[in-house]
Amino acid sequence: MQTRRTFLAAGIAAPAVLRGAKSYSWAEIEKMIARGDVKGKLAKSDLPTPALLLDMDAFEHNVTRMATHARDRKRSLRPHGKTHKCPEIARRLVQAGAVGACGAKLSEAEVFGQHGIRGLLVTTSVVGKYKLERAIRLAKLAPDTMFVTDNTQNAADLNDAARAAGLKLNVAIDLLVGNRTGIKTGEPAAALAESIAKLSHIRFAGLQAYCGQASHVKGWEARRKSSEEWMGKAVETRRMIERRGIEVRLLTGGSTGTYNIDSEIDGVDELQPGSFMFMDVDYNIIGGKDGGEHYGDFQNSLTVYTTVVSKPDDSYVVVDGGLKAFSTDKPFPPRLKEDPAIRYNFGGDEHGKLTLAGKALSVGDKAEFIAPHCDPTVNLYDRIYCTRGAGVEAVWRIAARGMSQ
Numbered sequence: 165m166q167t168r169r170t171f172l173a174a175g176i177a178a179p180a181v182l183r184g185a186k187s188y189s190w191a192e193i194e195k196m197i198a199r200g201d202v203k204g205k206l207a208k209s210d211l212p213t214p215a216l217l218l219d220m221d222a223f224e225h226n227v228t229r230m231a232t233h234a235r236d237r238k239r240s241l242r243p244h245g246k247t248h249k250c251p252e253i254a255r256r257l258v259q260a261g262a263v264g265a266c267g268a269k270l271s272e273a274e275v276f277g278q279h280g281i282r283g284l285l286v287t288t289s290v291v292g293k294y295k296l297e298r299a300i301r302l303a304k305l306a307p308d309t310m311f312v313t314d315n316t317q318n319a320a321d322l323n324d325a326a327r328a329a330g331l332k333l334n335v336a337i338d339l340l341v342g343n344r345t346g347i348k349t350g351e352p353a354a355a356l357a358e359s360i361a362k363l364s365h366i367r368f369a370g371l372q373a374y375c376g377q378a379s380h381v382k383g384w385e386a387r388r389k390s391s392e393e394w395m396g397k398a399v400e401t402r403r404m405i406e407r408r409g410i411e412v413r414l415l416t417g418g419s420t421g422t423y424n425i426d427s428e429i430d431g432v433d434e435l436q437p438g439s440f441m442f443m444d445v446d447y448n449i450i451g452g453k454d455g456g457e458h459y460g461d462f463q464n465s466l467t468v469y470t471t472v473v474s475k476p477d478d479s480y481v482v483v484d485g486g487l488k489a490f491s492t493d494k495p496f497p498p499r500l501k502e503d504p505a506i507r508y509n510f511g512g513d514e515h516g517k518l519t520l521a522g523k524a525l526s527v528g529d530k531a532e533f534i535a536p537h538c539d540p541t542v543n544l545y546d547r548i549y550c551t552r553g554a555g556v557e558a559v560w561r562i563a564a565r566g567m568s569q
């Protein structure tokens with residue numbers, strides 16, 4: 165078994181960028197990355213840090229687990245692309261059975277569309293002249309794209325833009341389940357559905373009910389109660405609209421924390437979770453269905469890989485990942501993957517301080533962390549290095565990184 169020392173020192177055990185008899189310069193490695201030809205040539209320990217890593221065994225486990233769950237419950241799966249922002253990951257999810265990808269914002273969905281992903285759902289509404297223009301452009305490129313709206317004015321704007329372009333837009337109603345966007349469930353949503361159904365250039369696509377408030381409720385039973393309450397209102401709304409003779413083709417929603425709750429609710433057709441593929445500290449602590457404190461349905465596939473760059477005294481070392489390497493929106497720090505007892509404290513933009521329990525780390529050692537929150541952490545990186553064991557087998561562009569419009 166690896167000790168903490170051997171694990172952390174593994175990164176400096178071999179000379180950098182050396183594979184077998186062949187040693188590569190970094191310029192050569194950049195060319196290999198550009199050609200997509202790194203497998204068997206590039207090692208994790210070669211990577212410049214801080215680097216975003218994807219453990220492929222864990223990632224594939226997570227994808228298979230979620231896809232199998234959805235398939236077994238006869239629910240469609242449209243994983244949220246806001247988590248990965250990476251067309252290659254969207255493609256892998258589709259290969260595993262997903263019907264498409266969600267994009268949080270129009271610009272994110274544009275990137276997926278440009279990379280050939282279809283079955284897009286833009287989960288926040290498109291407001292303003294130029295965004296409407298871009299929505300039309302996206303619908304021309306990927307005609308099955310769905311947009312959401314939560315008010316009659318925006319629905320009318322979408323309809324006008326579609327009429328001017330001579331096409332029909334697929335539009336779902338965003339329901340207020342929880343405390344963010346959306347129209348109130350029940351009568352207000354049913355009235356909006358009636359007015360949308362009358363619009364000449366809108367195809368009513370159904371309902372979106374995402375309750376972020378329920379997804380991180382601690383303890384599975386409490387989470388179940390919360391999600392069932394909100395999703396129950398969404399299903400009631402669906403039935404109310406159907407009673408008015410309007411077909412509701414889709415009720416989509418759910419999250420990593422509620423996937424195995426929402427999938428059991430009659431009337432919920434589709435799951436749109438995101439974090440399950442990577443996981444993070446935030447999700448690890450919500451508690452599992454088994455009653456345990458650790459939420460272990462999905463493995464931690466995403467890590468930030470850093471190097472110890474300074475050891476001012478024996479009580480701590482400094483790693484090269486700080487505020488610009490991790491999301492900082494949570495009240496807890498990154499967690500050292502192999503030894504959570506070693507505490508990380510932010511040490512400014514570029515640095516983090518690790519309080520040493522013993523003298524286990526030296527300059528040049530590697531330290532790998534689970535991010536507090538996966539989505540905003542991914543958004544800090546241009547590429548993700550896909551690892552299997554000690555090797556890097558692919559490097560994927562996070563092409564929608566920064567696409568927040």
Ligand SMILES: Cc1ncc(COP(=O)(O)O)c(C=O)c1O
Pocket residue numbers: 244246247268287374376379418419420421436437438439440
């Ligand atoms: C609209 C919507 N759907 C689904 C998700 C996925 O949630 P999670 O990453 O918790 O699985 C999010 C996340 O914020 C979201 O905003």
